[in-house]
Amino acid sequence: MAVVLLMAARRASRQVHVGIAAACSAGGLAVLLVQAGPVLSGRTATVRLPWIPTLGLDVSLWLDPLALLFAGLILSIGLLVVVYAHGYLGKTEPTARFLSFLMLFQGAMVGIALSSNVLLMLVFWELTSLASFLLIGFWRDQADARQGARMALTITGGGGLALIAGMVLLGKAAGSYDLATILARADLVQASALYPAILILILVGAFTKSAQFPFHFWLPHAMAAPTPVSAYLHSATMVKAGVFLLARLWPVLAGTDWWFFVVTSVGLTTMLFGAGVALFRHDLKAILAYSTISQLGLMVMLLGFGTGAAVAAAIFHILNHAAFKAALFMHAGIVDHETGTRDIKRLGGLAAIMPLTATLGVLAAAAMAGLPPLGGFISKEMMLEQSAHTSWHGQALLVPVLATIAAMLSAAYSLRYAVALHFGARRTGAVAAPHDPGALLLAPPAILGVIALALGILPMTLAGPLVAAATAAVTGGAAPHLHLALWHGLNPALFMSLGAVAIAILLLWLYPAAAASVARLPSPDAKQMFDRALATSVDALRRLSGVIHRASLQRYLAVLFVTALALAGEAAWRFGVAAGARATTPASPVAVVAWAALIVATAAVLAVDRRRYLALVFISVIGLVMALAFIHLSAPDLALTQIAVEVVTILLMLLALHLLPGNPPRLSAVSRRVRDGAIALCGGLGSGWLAWAVMTRPERAGISRFHWNNSYSGGGGTNVVNVTLVDFRAFDTLGEITVLGIAGLTIFALLEPAAHGVAGRRLREWRSKDRFSPERHPMMFVMATRLLLPLALLVGMYIFLRGHNQPGGGFIAALVFSIAILLQYLASGFDWTDVRRRISEHQLIGMGVLIAVATGLGSLVFGAPFLTSSFDHVHLPLIGEFELATAMLFDLGVALVVVGAVMMALAQLAHVAQRAAKQDPAEQDGAKQDSTKQDSTKQGSAKQGREERS
Amino acid sequence: MTLVADIIVIVLLLLGAGFALIGSWGLVRLPTTMERLHGPTKATTLGLGALLVASVVHAQARLGVWTAHELLISLFLFITAPISANMIAKVHLHRARVGTVDEPEGIAGPPPRPSGDGDWATFEAPRRDTPASTANS
Amino acid sequence: MKNLLPHPGLSAMLLIVWLLMANSITVGGLVLGAVFALVLPKFTQPFWPDRPRMRFGRPFLGYLAIVLFDIVVANFQVAWLILFRRNRDLRARWLVVPIDLTTPEAITMLAGTISLTPGTVSSDVSADGRFLLVHGLDVADEVAEVARIKSRYETRLQRIFA
Amino acid sequence: MSLEFLVASAIAALVAGGIYLALRGRTFQVVLGLTLLSYAVNLFLFAIGRLVVDRPPLWAKGVTDHADPLPQALVLTAIVITFGMTALTVILSLRSFLESGSDQVDGVAEPEDAA
Amino acid sequence: MVAPIVVPAVTAPITLRLMRRHRGAALAISLGACVAMLVTAVVLFAAAQDDAIRSYALGNWPAPFGIVLVADRLAVAMLVLAAVLGTVVLGHAVVTGADRRGWHFHPLFHFQLMGLNGAFLTGDLFNLFVFFEVLLIASYGLMLHGQGALRLKTGVAYVVVNIVGSALFLIALGLLYGLTSTLNMADLAVKVAALGAQDQGLLRVAGLLLMAVFALKAAVVPLHLWLPRTYAATMPVVAALFAIMTKVGVYAMIRTVPLIFGARAGAAAWVPAPYLLPAAMLGAAIGFAGVLTARGMREQAAFAVLASTGTLLMPVALWQEAALAAALYYLLQAVLAGAALFLVADVTMRRRGQYADAIVPSPRFAQQDAAGLLYLLAAIAAVGLPPLAGFVGKLLILDASFAAPGWPAVWATILATTMIGVVGFSRSGSTLFWKATPQVEGEALVEPIASTRRSRAEFIAPATLLALLAALTIAAGWVTMQTGATAAQIMAPERYVAAVLGAGR
Amino acid sequence: MIAVTLHVATAGIALALLLNLWRLLRGPALGDRIVALDTMVINAIALIVLIGMIGGRDTYFEAALLLAMVGFVSTIAYCKFILRGDIVE
Numbered sequence A: 001m002a003v004v005l006l007m008a009a010r011r012a013s014r015q016v017h018v019g020i021a022a023a024c025s026a027g028g029l030a031v032l033l034v035q036a037g038p039v040l041s042g043r044t045a046t047v048r049l050p051w052i053p054t055l056g057l058d059v060s061l062w063l064d065p066l067a068l069l070f071a072g073l074i075l076s077i078g079l080l081v082v083v084y085a086h087g088y089l090g091k092t093e094p095t096a097r098f099l100s101f102l103m104l105f106q107g108a109m110v111g112i113a114l115s116s117n118v119l120l121m122l123v124f125w126e127l128t129s130l131a132s133f134l135l136i137g138f139w140r141d142q143a144d145a146r147q148g149a150r151m152a153l154t155i156t157g158g159g160g161l162a163l164i165a166g167m168v169l170l171g172k173a174a175g176s177y178d179l180a181t182i183l184a185r186a187d188l189v190q191a192s193a194l195y196p197a198i199l200i201l202i203l204v205g206a207f208t209k210s211a212q213f214p215f216h217f218w219l220p221h222a223m224a225a226p227t228p229v230s231a232y233l234h235s236a237t238m239v240k241a242g243v244f245l246l247a248r249l250w251p252v253l254a255g256t257d258w259w260f261f262v263v264t265s266v267g268l269t270t271m272l273f274g275a276g277v278a279l280f281r282h283d284l285k286a287i288l289a290y291s292t293i294s295q296l297g298l299m300v301m302l303l304g305f306g307t308g309a310a311v312a313a314a315i316f317h318i319l320n321h322a323a324f325k326a327a328l329f330m331h332a333g334i335v336d337h338e339t340g341t342r343d344i345k346r347l348g349g350l351a352a353i354m355p356l357t358a359t360l361g362v363l364a365a366a367a368m369a370g371l372p373p374l375g376g377f378i379s380k381e382m383m384l385e386q387s388a389h390t391s392w393h394g395q396a397l398l399v400p401v402l403a404t405i406a407a408m409l410s411a412a413y414s415l416r417y418a419v420a421l422h423f424g425a426r427r428t429g430a431v432a433a434p435h436d437p438g439a440l441l442l443a444p445p446a447i448l449g450v451i452a453l454a455l456g457i458l459p460m461t462l463a464g465p466l467v468a469a470a471t472a473a474v475t476g477g478a479a480p481h482l483h484l485a486l487w488h489g490l491n492p493a494l495f496m497s498l499g500a501v502a503i504a505i506l507l508l509w510l511y512p513a514a515a516a517s518v519a520r521l522p523s524p525d526a527k528q529m530f531d532r533a534l535a536t537s538v539d540a541l542r543r544l545s546g547v548i549h550r551a552s553l554q555r556y557l558a559v560l561f562v563t564a565l566a567l568a569g570e571a572a573w574r575f576g577v578a579a580g581a582r583a584t585t586p587a588s589p590v591a592v593v594a595w596a597a598l599i600v601a602t603a604a605v606l607a608v609d610r611r612r613y614l615a616l617v618f619i620s621v622i623g624l625v626m627a628l629a630f631i632h633l634s635a636p637d638l639a640l641t642q643i644a645v646e647v648v649t650i651l652l653m654l655l656a657l658h659l660l661p662g663n664p665p666r667l668s669a670v671s672r673r674v675r676d677g678a679i680a681l682c683g684g685l686g687s688g689w690l691a692w693a694v695m696t697r698p699e700r701a702g703i704s705r706f707h708w709n710n711s712y713s714g715g716g717g718t719n720v721v722n723v724t725l726v727d728f729r730a731f732d733t734l735g736e737i738t739v740l741g742i743a744g745l746t747i748f749a750l751l752e753p754a755a756h757g758v759a760g761r762r763l764r765e766w767r768s769k770d771r772f773s774p775e776r777h778p779m780m781f782v783m784a785t786r787l788l789l790p791l792a793l794l795v796g797m798y799i800f801l802r803g804h805n806q807p808g809g810g811f812i813a814a815l816v817f818s819i820a821i822l823l824q825y826l827a828s829g830f831d832w833t834d835v836r837r838r839i840s841e842h843q844l845i846g847m848g849v850l851i852a853v854a855t856g857l858g859s860l861v862f863g864a865p866f867l868t869s870s871f872d873h874v875h876l877p878l879i880g881e882f883e884l885a886t887a888m889l890f891d892l893g894v895a896l897v898v899v900g901a902v903m904m905a906l907a908q909l910a911h912v913a914q915r916a917a918k919q920d921p922a923e924q925d926g927a928k929q930d931s932t933k934q935d936s937t938k939q940g941s942a943k944q945g946r947e948e949r950s
Numbered sequence B: 001m002t003l004v005a006d007i008i009v010i011v012l013l014l015l016g017a018g019f020a021l022i023g024s025w026g027l028v029r030l031p032t033t034m035e036r037l038h039g040p041t042k043a044t045t046l047g048l049g050a051l052l053v054a055s056v057v058h059a060q061a062r063l064g065v066w067t068a069h070e071l072l073i074s075l076f077l078f079i080t081a082p083i084s085a086n087m088i089a090k091v092h093l094h095r096a097r098v099g100t101v102d103e104p105e106g107i108a109g110p111p112p113r114p115s116g117d118g119d120w121a122t123f124e125a126p127r128r129d130t131p132a133s134t135a136n137s
Numbered sequence C: 001m002k003n004l005l006p007h008p009g010l011s012a013m014l015l016i017v018w019l020l021m022a023n024s025i026t027v028g029g030l031v032l033g034a035v036f037a038l039v040l041p042k043f044t045q046p047f048w049p050d051r052p053r054m055r056f057g058r059p060f061l062g063y064l065a066i067v068l069f070d071i072v073v074a075n076f077q078v079a080w081l082i083l084f085r086r087n088r089d090l091r092a093r094w095l096v097v098p099i100d101l102t103t104p105e106a107i108t109m110l111a112g113t114i115s116l117t118p119g120t121v122s123s124d125v126s127a128d129g130r131f132l133l134v135h136g137l138d139v140a141d142e143v144a145e146v147a148r149i150k151s152r153y154e155t156r157l158q159r160i161f162a
Numbered sequence D: 001m002s003l004e005f006l007v008a009s010a011i012a013a014l015v016a017g018g019i020y021l022a023l024r025g026r027t028f029q030v031v032l033g034l035t036l037l038s039y040a041v042n043l044f045l046f047a048i049g050r051l052v053v054d055r056p057p058l059w060a061k062g063v064t065d066h067a068d069p070l071p072q073a074l075v076l077t078a079i080v081i082t083f084g085m086t087a088l089t090v091i092l093s094l095r096s097f098l099e100s101g102s103d104q105v106d107g108v109a110e111p112e113d114a115a
Numbered sequence E: 001m002v003a004p005i006v007v008p009a010v011t012a013p014i015t016l017r018l019m020r021r022h023r024g025a026a027l028a029i030s031l032g033a034c035v036a037m038l039v040t041a042v043v044l045f046a047a048a049q050d051d052a053i054r055s056y057a058l059g060n061w062p063a064p065f066g067i068v069l070v071a072d073r074l075a076v077a078m079l080v081l082a083a084v085l086g087t088v089v090l091g092h093a094v095v096t097g098a099d100r101r102g103w104h105f106h107p108l109f110h111f112q113l114m115g116l117n118g119a120f121l122t123g124d125l126f127n128l129f130v131f132f133e134v135l136l137i138a139s140y141g142l143m144l145h146g147q148g149a150l151r152l153k154t155g156v157a158y159v160v161v162n163i164v165g166s167a168l169f170l171i172a173l174g175l176l177y178g179l180t181s182t183l184n185m186a187d188l189a190v191k192v193a194a195l196g197a198q199d200q201g202l203l204r205v206a207g208l209l210l211m212a213v214f215a216l217k218a219a220v221v222p223l224h225l226w227l228p229r230t231y232a233a234t235m236p237v238v239a240a241l242f243a244i245m246t247k248v249g250v251y252a253m254i255r256t257v258p259l260i261f262g263a264r265a266g267a268a269a270w271v272p273a274p275y276l277l278p279a280a281m282l283g284a285a286i287g288f289a290g291v292l293t294a295r296g297m298r299e300q301a302a303f304a305v306l307a308s309t310g311t312l313l314m315p316v317a318l319w320q321e322a323a324l325a326a327a328l329y330y331l332l333q334a335v336l337a338g339a340a341l342f343l344v345a346d347v348t349m350r351r352r353g354q355y356a357d358a359i360v361p362s363p364r365f366a367q368q369d370a371a372g373l374l375y376l377l378a379a380i381a382a383v384g385l386p387p388l389a390g391f392v393g394k395l396l397i398l399d400a401s402f403a404a405p406g407w408p409a410v411w412a413t414i415l416a417t418t419m420i421g422v423v424g425f426s427r428s429g430s431t432l433f434w435k436a437t438p439q440v441e442g443e444a445l446v447e448p449i450a451s452t453r454r455s456r457a458e459f460i461a462p463a464t465l466l467a468l469l470a471a472l473t474i475a476a477g478w479v480t481m482q483t484g485a486t487a488a489q490i491m492a493p494e495r496y497v498a499a500v501l502g503a504g505r
Numbered sequence F: 001m002i003a004v005t006l007h008v009a010t011a012g013i014a015l016a017l018l019l020n021l022w023r024l025l026r027g028p029a030l031g032d033r034i035v036a037l038d039t040m041v042i043n044a045i046a047l048i049v050l051i052g053m054i055g056g057r058d059t060y061f062e063a064a065l066l067l068a069m070v071g072f073v074s075t076i077a078y079c080k081f082i083l084r085g086d087i088v089e
């Protein structure tokens, strides 16, 4: 509601920042006060904006008495804290950031209070955790602050996640996320099988936020935050969000045994535990933090009792606690600010030198101790009164006794705080002569102190209606009869209270001895345990993750293969993959021979795998058999392609092989090879069987029937494969040449910088261990290629032109062109050939793609879809009839890209070693300096040089 | 006419396949690399040539069309086969000279030096401005 | 004319090859073939500097005939050797053939011829381009064999590449 | 033996060889493995159209007996794409070797002299 | 409809040509093309609002014989997402000069977008393969952009793994063609449903292999191993674009499963169903654990991408309309959040000199607070805390997956992994942006970027992404309505079939 | 009759291919293997021609032509690799 982004005014003065923030809080408060009258008289104000209707998440706010109480608390203390912060923060601190976080928090907090949609409440809930994280970590240079912030976020954020689950389940059980609806459906929820889960999850959320045992430990460490934050978030407001939540959901969740036992027990334990620890802490803020834990336990316990009176007590205590604890935090802040220490053992006798501060501190501590005539006394009495009536699992005395002990401990640490700090010998910490601070620091706690006092003296006037209305809102019934007063007569609570104070004083008398014995007790440090647990698990996870994600291609592939095998195996195992009934084709002896050649060659590739050259030779054999197979099996286009691609591939591999290290030693162990062999065998058998299963199934009439029937009439060609490529499925082909073009570009991008830097140095230093013949360009070969070039180009032209009707086409023709030119490179060398080429690969690729796309776009001009072809049989005198098809233009684009990409790959690769060798040392240094961050001008010039050559 | 053509085809087919087979057999049974080189460069060229002519005649006899383009295959082979043989011989010479274990010298022994002071191009860079060098062009 | 048709021999060859490939003689095919026959030599000009002048007349045709005949003979000879000569009786020899041809084109043609004809394979050329290294599969008389190569092929080639 | 069996077993052999090589430690072996795999895949994709002997998919009036043209077109596309990928892989692995001094796929650097 | 593919296809060669001499013009065209693509995508998106599914017969060949493009709600939404991301990322690349760190950034970038758009639009399975290849090979190029030993080595693995994936794709595709003799997805849906009992095993093999391929692209556990190092090793600006790449795999599953492998697919009905859910849960766990254990910001962002895929696949794996709608919303935000993380990593590492993106304390650096704020917001989005869209997404998923089989596990995974993510991001964030070490003399071997007006411009792109995330949150009502309608369309495949093949079939 | 002869011829070529394969596997010299590969290509061309004749169609001519034209390129490349290491220099 009131989130103002102070970032906008980042550069403005701190006064402006404080002004904005204070105005914000005050404005919110004003709105509340305006609404207060109607709300208390029973008219709930609501606002509803649709947000995510499908989810049932609306921005719906309401202002009922409980919301009013909470929001008022948040805004009013917020206002005071802003003022206090103005005095507290140093001149150089970034107030804008601080206050924007604070305002973010305040807004979120008010949001929690006002939400009438549980999902919306979750949003605000998690936001408070986030804001708390930022605020605790505000002094980011301090390790304590960072760790405290992370711990707080971890615990409260984690609890928040449980709360999310709980709330969504609650919504599911109640059939709505609207709070009012949910609250009205307690029977539905409590009857639901999900109720225990809902309860536990929500309680975890509430308990973590409210620092209930055993989730309490983050709170003391949150004290690393600046004191205004501690006062505001970690005593007065945020930690009470859990209590608020319990109160808010009280009608729908409370009243069951589950609720009573869990909530009461946790609250009681926390109350006792917090109080006990607080007594033996020496850091002022730590004392206050544990005290807060204890007090929160008190409130939780009261809510757990499940009675209206207990709720009223809790709510009244919320008010009291907010007043005195915020005041105490501010007081502790002042002491820290003035004396430079928060160690209670280094402080004493401050009453004499800081009278105002001391008065304030004593007053607030008395309220915390539950001494009359302060508000704290009343709420403590109410608590004791309620516990006196509570029987825990048949144990009537358990709760009252423990509650009294807790009250006693509270009184003890409160008195210790008041007495040890302000009276006795003068100890002033790090500063020689501390004094009372200015009004900005003093006024806010003073106001709170006065309120704490007033709540004791005039409880009914000040808080009566509010507490009553809020209690009614919580219990969902009418406003209970409420009598807030210092004196209730001689009831058990009074005796319990008196006894507690008396023992407390006695305990303080014996304090040194007790403290010494407590100090000897092992004190598990929650923070260390938390840190260690986290660090250990992070380390373990990191090691695990490292093992899992080791950079190992071999592993990536093994997992991929095994997964695929497992999946295919599952299907085959469950449903069976039987062979079909289609008659097989008898194999001719020559087919068997070719097959044998393929099998043998494959085995040979494996057998000689580390003698790569030989492996390549055998790969050639496989390629040859493949081509023969395609011929035999009626696929001449494939055969042509296979033959041409094979040659280019071999050239490419030989070029690369030259620069790779020589025959390497075997890398993998026997076990590894056995494992891989097993995977390979399974993969082979599996894929072979799949092929077999499909091939033996009768074919079905499919879409290719259409292709066959329309090839000539609709596509203008008799080679159905080619018509498919350039017409029916031209879009595939467009994608395919794009792939090739990109491959070319990437290859260029890879090889162009290879002459520089590390790679360039390695290339220059590279010497083969083999002895080579000195003859570079064998005469016979050179001469033959000169004759072959025009011949091969002619053949290429032929294959290109007839592709539409006979085997051939742009791709194969392009490969023939490429091979013709590559032959020149092979025979006459790079430089000789390169200067004779007229067109760069980049141009070819670019033009090819453009021509192909433009051909496709051409049809748009005629109102036909992209890539619609058109053809006509043209009659020319003399020449006769011939066919012109746009598909041929498309094929031209294909051819250009293919030539470009192939030449790019091979010519660049052939070029790289030489270019590195030619680099002069001066350029080497330049390249070494920065191999990754090449400036563009140098690239540009290198590029230009290349362009001029070509 | 058909009978004559058939007989021609049959003879050519047998001749062609026979020479191809003999060439490959030579590759298996001849003693060393240089000798083996003779098999393919000769037997297979004619073998293939005979098959191609058979194909021409066959097409004429069966389909009644004159297709001569098979001869182009022969043209290419006549251009390329000697080059292949030449390069393979160079590989052999080079490896034998370097002393590679698996490249034994043939029964002709090491090649004699050419007259004069030079060596073969495989062992000595071709001299500039001689026909053996193509660098000058 | 020279500009338009710098290499009539090559152009003619391309045209013939084109027609052979097209496998039919039509006007359209002829025109297209002629276009390529004209364009391709020009386009590939840089890749074949100093194209030698050749005579495609009678000497050339005669040479072709002789070579074709020799190829057939060679095949039978080599087949005979493969089938019936024992390995240890093979008289494999290196022949050093001095050459008088001066252009690489001519030498290459000679070498190619040698490889395609009886029992001989051109294996290398000397670094100065004046000798061919020829491997004979079964050579009775080295000197006679060298003389046969020179007289039968080289002299004819000299005439063609005049 | 039927052609179908030959093709299926050839696919099996190629896949097995391809997988085994792809799992090896040197980039060049992996490239060879990918090559084998791509052969296998091409053959597989082709075989999917069923095997037809000597009936190329060239349209002529009245001809109905023909190989399925579509798988052939698919294989052609696949071959082209595979070629592009292979070229890229070869050059990438070379470039990677030049940069790191090791041709092992998993990037364990070796001493220079071993390379 | 073909424009989203043609525009980049034309732009790429033009920028290729112009980049050499006229950088300015090339940049203008490059960015202009992105904007044009965005406009086109929005126009298509607006057109799809009438709930009609439009198909476009390329080459005027009717489906299923030719290749058709199909613009349904899902496709156009992905187009918009890709265009938005592309525009922002390209802008960032230009501003930071990342496009000049190697060759051909712009052409590759546009080809990448072409591949993405093609994959989203196509209605043909083989064509999907082709566009997968286009986007993959472009991604190889981009991934290697800038180079360096590590990037190259990682690149080898990335490329090889994907090539094997492509081989698997072809095998699966081949099997499907072998069974059905068709490639059109709508036609496949019809034919698959009509397969006899004897073909069920093969069908399931094909379906599962196809899913394995998509899972590999989507980096689904255990096929995710390649992702962390790849994304961590590449340039952040490229990785930001890649944030959408894994989602293409998810897209492909969402596209094909309800359509082809839906309820009527016999043995292949909901084919990834038994495995996808546990894999997705593991993915989320591994991803967020990686967020916690990462040593560098890019690695962390990579794991966050992994985590988001896992999270989003959980509802997908349920194959229910509401869950799918939630997943789609989450997908949108996950792409933007992942990209934002990478861009923040980029601006941060550019300012930290040799500390680069390592999650270790460094001396204070320029614009640390701004970078920290962006990081905070991006992390909030990625981990799914309020107020950004990730939280809404997770709420949607929780809500939609309730009562589905295995919902407690889904919920537990989502919440527990979120927890891990919170811890992870808070640790790394406080180390990176709070903790500081004193400046060591002579340490700045690599010159970090100082605070200048120009360097402030680098924050525009990540801030834009975060603003988009905020918009996605604020407009969540509208967006969920959209995703709901989209999911409804997806789960009614008969409408797709009718739209593509004509109502008569 | 011709059909029978064609099959006989095919069988002969197939046998020739097997012989080539044997030499290819056996070596021992690299030269031997390259010759074997080169011869295989030539025999493959023969096979293609025969397949064309058996099927009575002209469709396979291009494949044979292409193989004749480019088959030797890989032979040369293999040789050049042994001779010079760098096949393009």
Ligand code: NA
Pocket: A128, A129, A130, A132, A133, A152, A153, A156, A157
């Ligand atoms: Na918190």
Ligand code: NA
Pocket: A132, A133, A136, A152, A222, A233, A234
């Ligand atoms: Na906190």
